[in-house]
Amino acid sequence: xxxxxxxxxxxxxxxxxxxxxxxxxxxxxxxxxxxxxxxxxxxxxxxxxxxxxxxxxxxxxxxxxxxxxxxxxxxxxxxxxxxxxxxxxxxxxxxxxxxxxxxxxxxxxxxxxxxxxxxxxxxxxxxxxxxxxxxxxxxxxxxxxxxxxxxxxxxxxxxxxxxxxxxxxxxxxxxxxxxxxxxxxxxxxxxxxxxxxxxxxxxxxxxxxxxxxxxxxxxxxxxxxxxxxxxxxxxxxxxxxxxxxxxxxxxxxxxxxxxxxxxxxxxxxxxxxxxxxxxxxxxxxxxxxxxxxxxxxxxxxxxxxxxxxxxxxxxxxxxxxxxxxxxxxxxxxxxxxxxxxxxxxxxxxxxxxxxxxxxxxxxxxxxxxxxxxxxxxxxxxxxxxxxxxxxxxxxxxxxxxxxxxxxxxxxx
DNA sequence: CATCCACCGGAAATAGGGGGGC
DNA sequence: GCCCCCCTATTTCCGGTGGATG
Numbered sequence: 445x446x447x448x449x450x451x452x453x454x455x456x457x458x459x460x461x462x463x464x465x466x467x468x469x470x471x472x473x474x475x476x477x478x479x480x481x482x483x484x485x486x487x488x489x490x491x492x493x494x495x496x497x498x499x500x501x502x503x504x505x506x507x508x509x510x511x512x513x514x515x516x517x518x519x520x521x522x523x524x525x526x527x528x529x530x531x532x533x534x535x536x537x538x539x540x541x542x543x544x545x546x547x548x549x550x551x552x553x554x555x556x557x558x559x560x561x562x563x564x565x566x567x568x569x570x571x572x573x574x575x576x577x578x579x580x581x582x583x584x585x586x587x588x589x590x591x592x593x594x595x596x597x598x599x600x601x602x603x604x605x606x607x608x609x610x611x612x613x614x615x616x617x618x619x620x621x622x623x624x625x626x627x628x629x630x631x632x633x634x635x636x637x638x639x640x641x642x643x644x645x646x647x648x649x650x651x652x653x654x655x656x657x658x659x660x661x662x663x664x665x666x667x668x669x670x671x672x673x674x675x676x677x678x679x680x681x682x683x684x685x686x687x688x689x690x691x692x693x694x695x696x697x698x699x700x701x702x703x704x705x706x707x708x709x710x711x712x713x714x715x716x717x718x719x720x721x722x723x724x725x726x727x728x729x730x731x732x733x734x735x736x737x738x739x740x741x742x743x744x745x746x747x748x749x750x751x752x753x754x755x756x757x758x759x760x761x762x763x764x765x766x767x768x769x770x771x772x773x774x775x776x777x778x779x780x781x782x783x784x785x786x787x788x789x790x791x792x793x794x795x796x797x798x799x800x801x802x803x804x805x806x807x808x809x810x811x812x813x814x815x816x817x818x819x820x821x822x823x824x825x826x827x828x829x830x831x832x833x834x835x836x837x838x839x840x841x842x843x844x845x846x847x848x849x850x851x852x853x854x855x856x
Numbered sequence: 857c858a859t860c861c862a863c864c865g866g867a868a869a870t871a872g873g874g875g876g877g878c
Numbered sequence: 879g880c881c882c883c884c885c886t887a888t889t890t891c892c893g894g895t896g897g898a899t900g
Contacts, residue, residue, distance in 0.1 A: 556884095556885095572874060573882090574882095574884085575883055575884080751886085774863085794888065795890085797888085797891095798887080801888090804864095816865095818861095818895075819862080820896070820898030822862075825864080
């Protein structure tokens, strides 16, 4: 219990600071792309995926697999963990097995995905200029020259088939083994959190990719606690976590469909806040502060990355909502206000169709909530409400020099 | 019960900026 | 240099559509 009364006991405060000095021991253990040595409550899934891929150790073609489940249910961690273990075992026995992990969300287009695969096998390709087919050919040529077994993990694979040409690439990859003529093997592991994606797949792609399907259930709060405790032991210095912190992170994340990544983020950011403030321990208050900070950062990042006219549309919604006491606004209303703002800046305005598209993009980004409603005789439209901290949004909008004037009025 | 509003949202095409291979 | 490719934001075109209204 030493250290818990640091605030009221000045000597203990000095002592514990001297002893601990810092909050973190290995902060990176809590970062989203860290692959832990053990994955509590995912033993079955680990085993199943390993069974599917194990033939690679004999130099045979491993099966394809499809993993799905909500975000933060361990799909990515399981895939990466199995890949690492498989590769190291293969190295021990001198078999050529290569795992290639690609996050499709970060490499949205077919070209970038196939370029990432190329990079994964040590093939340098230009970031643009070639056709998808050309890069694909080069990859296949190199793979068949090198031989061996390649396991390609396509994480968030749904982002691939959305864009045109994505289905094509998937189809080609599922039958890549025919292009290799037995000189090498490729197996695919697809990961997604979208069930509608699974249904939208071409049957031939689906049956190939879904040879084995693993479903990941959300973690429960106690399971999340196990996960956090294990990581926390590594990540933090002993004694810096006050008692309620891990349960609180677990509870908050459990509320959001058992999202382990969310729980780890909360824990890490809470620690960062404590360290930044020079506090000797991480408390529940830091966790609540983390929740706010994570959201602010997310909003800021998303808004800053928006195209100019999307920013204007967003500003238009905020303006309208302010003058309407928070009521939701229709696409037509937004369009009129947006045109006024654009005119004020002397900019051409985009079409209504585009504004409608921007509205649904803002919805998917979680900045605005909009739903399509029918107002009967008065038409069908989308009704939008800003669904993020308005101040965080305005701050991010104000960072854009082109529209800062609109956000801050006419100062300076 | 048919009408008709006010958009919805898919598809294809364009613009225009950045790069190949040979 | 010529011809082809990629990428994002946007335009053009256009066939829907839920439900209050007359």
